[in-house]
Amino acid sequence: MAISYWRRRDRYYRLLGNKCTRCNAEYYPPVYICRRCGSESLIDAEMPGTGKILTYTILREVMSGFEGQQPIIIGIVQLDNGVKVLGQIVDTPIDALKIGCKVRTVFRKIREESSAGQIYYGYKFTVLC
């Protein structure tokens, strides 16, 4: 596993962001300084696993490691705590997608280096409505 991915695996596996202990603002990905109040006192916070689709796009050409998955749907999801995150939307026919659809996170393979390489796991979204 690439070291950079390994360092951030809790972000990808559990949607682990952080939360300002002074003003309760939440962030994903985590930040070092609260953008709302400037506090440096932030603690780990797992983001809620549900939200709604704000917007999405469809990729019909994909990068190496994602072959076979096209078309890939990438969406911006507003989680129930208001935090906006980018993620792949799966198990959903394109014609069933709508702005505002409720989604939940699922744990999936993101990509594989090769049949002999490492497997990268993380969150994706699936539509509930």
Added chain:
Amino acid sequence: MPLNNSLIPFKGWVNFGLKTPKNAAIAGYGVYIPRYRLPSVEVARIWRGGEEAPLIKKAVASLDEDITTMAVEAARRAIKMAETKELGAIFVGTETKPYAVKPTSTIVAQALNQHKVLASDLEFACKAGTEALQLILALIGSGMIESGLAIGVDTAQGRPGDDLEFTAASAAAAYILSKRDVGSIAVVEGASSYVSDTTDFWRRAGQQYPRHLSRFTGEPAYFYHIQHAVKNLFDEFGYKPSDFKYAVFHQPNPRFPVEVALRLGFNLEQIKPSLLNPYIGNPYAANSLLGLAVVLDEASPNDLILVCSFGSGAGSDALSIRVLDGVEEKRRKAQNKVRDMIEASVEIDYATYAKLRGKIVA
């Protein structure tokens, strides 16, 4: 007792009941069944010239799913139901690990944010899930841990055109076991295991697909081991078939569980609620634990459930499980029934299946 698995009638039983701890109980369970279904008529259309096929479907994992992802999904549901904060052990029973060397259980542990755990992968063909469950029970009973997670999961392979391809399926079942308390769902009253060296089904290292000896997988393998394990359980603990409200047997196909149940003296009413093979196929190590989950979805306190797994190679674990008062409250909170997941499905054709399971690659 004959150990050559011949058809010689049983002459006696070795008393080998496992002394299960009464202070350990099932605190939660969760399953994951991928949404795609391949009807068996599609396999027959491609490989058998369209000859008649049993009216069954099998659950097919998507391109981005494997046993790790399904184990995590099932485990998260089980943890939510159990409301457990900390685990002491995680065992993943499977024969379809994505890494030949590297534990799946550590990825599951990381995804669940559980690090102070004894974690390991277990392999015993289709019975690795019930093994995991018994090991967790033993660790709790011995006082080594307070609670643990047992998972049975597989993305079962079948060589294209082989009989296995009609049923080899994907799914996961996870169980949280903890010290028994008022919220406990069920307790394992007794257990009995029976094994012998019987090579009915195998996959050599480096091979993509398993091989099997067709009808030999029945009488000397499936039936022999299940009958021994169940009879031993009955002898050791004094049970009779009528004591059980439900009986759950490993379901490699629609016929075997019915036949073994009738041979052992059970009736169709006792086994019918657990028969999932026609709807999802055979997800190997998840198989009998899924049957238990669908029964727990409807069981009442004090019901007695027989669960008997079978793993090729070969062996069976027979468990007698008593449902406790906590089941109704836990089910109400979880709102996550096995049959709902079976219903939420999308049928696919053979070409889509071949792509999803890597039988054709770009």
